[in-house]
Amino acid sequence: MTLTLDYTFMLTDAASGGVAPGAFAAAQGTFAAAHAAVAARHAAGELGFLDLPRRRDLATQVLEFAAGARGAWRDVVLLGIGGSALGPIALRNALCAPQWNGLDAAARAGYPRLHVLDNVDPVTIGAVLDRVQLADTLFLVVSKSGGTAETMAQYLVVRARLEAQALPLARHLVFVTDPEKGALRPIARREGFAALDIPANVGGRFSVLSPVGTLPAALVGIDIESLLAGAGDMVRRCATSELARNPAGTFATLQWLADTKGGKRVHVLMPYADPLRDIAAWFVQLWAESLGKVSGDGEHVGPTPVPALGATDQHSQVQLFMEGPLDKTVTFVAVEQPALDVTIPGAHGDVADLAYLGGHSLWELLNIERRATAGALASRGRPSMTLSLPAVDPWHLGALVMLLEIATAYAGALYGVNAFDQPGVELGKRFTYGMMGRPGFEAARDEFARLPKPNPERIIG
Known part of the structure; x- marks a missing residue:
């Protein structure tokens, strides 16, 4: 069975x-042009994320390193931010046992805990580094450029801790970075650190299926061969320029139409x-960093993505979705077969608020709530x-990730923006570098x- 999209x-x-059915049908030509634009960029050597499922060299790097590390570490700590952290977190929490880092070694089948430090808050970083035994910990330093201030600061803190305990840096530090460029690659060569590749044509938020996520x-x-196979199947499914048969194309086009024609900007x-x-x-x-741009004609475009979780957010955000501004689309992600289900016991048959639940299951309740919310x-x-x-x-997770990545590429073409840069964050980076003395x-x-400086008359204290 494969992933499906019900629109x-x-x-x-x-x-x-x-979206009016006629408007969706009429968008075939517009989508075909977007599909062609994405295909042309891919053919020109850009958009390397589309090639990751068949990059055996990258998979081999990862599998050989992981095999050599098997049983050697109690903890793995990933240092990264943005796409270098969000993707690995998503893979760990989706595909490892729940509460993975809280399980004992036997319950983890001897695999290490995985901590992801995705910020530079000293409280969090200090707590993690104080908790792990450095002698039994492997650190993954993930930065394509080697110039990411947050990740490099994390690296310098970790490096100093390792040196303070006279631990061999080349054993405890692994870089995941550009094959040739950037600050980390020459350090790896000079000091003998293992270094795995982020292809030059793969951007950070599209990198989860590279060693950024697979290592x-x-x-x-986690079975990365299966992860990549599912992603590869989605690449094949999205090769068609026929809108109604392309799941990523349908997702992107409907979101774009809902936004630009219907005001559904969330x-x-x-x-x-x-x-x-x-x-x-x-x-x-x-979605945000790829599409929130200034288009070629000077228009500020891009929808605002919002995360939610069912059924939790039925008791939080759904009130807004139901009766707030008519400016949203909701994409539900359903799972047909859970890894585990629990039957709800029958009790309190004389209490109507409880009696009807007995004999059903928690998964049944969760999925009925999803269908009820959509309805x-x-x-x-x-x-x-x-x-x-x-x-x-x-x-199936590989297929989902690739669908959303391809949809983002199509959406960039539909909005008339480059989905693969992020010029809006560069000014803040330059200010940071300047104030830090770079x-x-x-x-x-x-x-x-x-x-302008803060106005004391406008500060309430």
């Missing part, structure tokens, strides 16, 4: 606030499965669609110094 409730004949996944026992991704909670967080970066939204004219996975396993950024420091 019934995205169209106006099922949800009045959705930490393999180290904790796109919610709402898995109904705890293991997929962090796929929503990963999608937020993918309730449709009844109020609120559009939604559902991505269904037969199971949460490496093959050579070459004195002008940025001076520019920041000329900004």
